[in-house]
Amino acid sequence: EPEVTQTPSHQVTQMGQEVILRCVPISNHLYFYWYRQILGQKVEFLVSFYNNEISEKSEIFDDQFSVERPDGSNFTLKIRSTKLEDSAMYFCASSEAVGDYNEQFFGPGTRLTVL
């Protein structure tokens, strides 16, 4: 069964450093998403991406964040200068379509720890 994969599973970084979180969505999916979940809190939407551009972003997704689909398979989330409060689990998701059929498949997540 196809699945969304994410690497690394755990990333530890120093405050102020740049990190890139990687995701490989399901191959025939067209819509891609990043979410984060701070420990003990709700899942928060960050950004959705379609046709090589951002389609929606939340207030959390400020200038420190960027997303990219550098090739036909990877989807990345870059945080330019990490802060302590960026420590969270980051989930990538993909879906085949949006609207009437929008089952999102989530990856296992990357746990980001900022020291």
Next chain:
Amino acid sequence: EDQVTQSPEALRLQEGESSSLNCSYTVSGLRGLFWYRQDPGKGPEFLFTLYSAGEEKEKERLKATLTKKESFLHITAPKPEDSATYLCAVQVTGNQFYFGTGTSLTVIP
């Protein structure tokens, strides 16, 4: 402001004891309501999508219903393997999603 509220926060059931989880929402431009299951340390796993009031969907011991202001996830005769956190999310105009804080379900053998 768009809001999604789930209750109860935690629920302990005996195996076979049926119950319901609630998701209430105040959003503008609802496009769909989603239920997910999340096991510890894992990503959410899709269960159901509901699009219009009155809609119902079933999967094994789970049944989801939707009204104009809330959704219920009914669990019939739960088993220990149903223990997980159940998340509700709404999709609003455009392609943004808002999640509730979840209901942590524990089913005791």
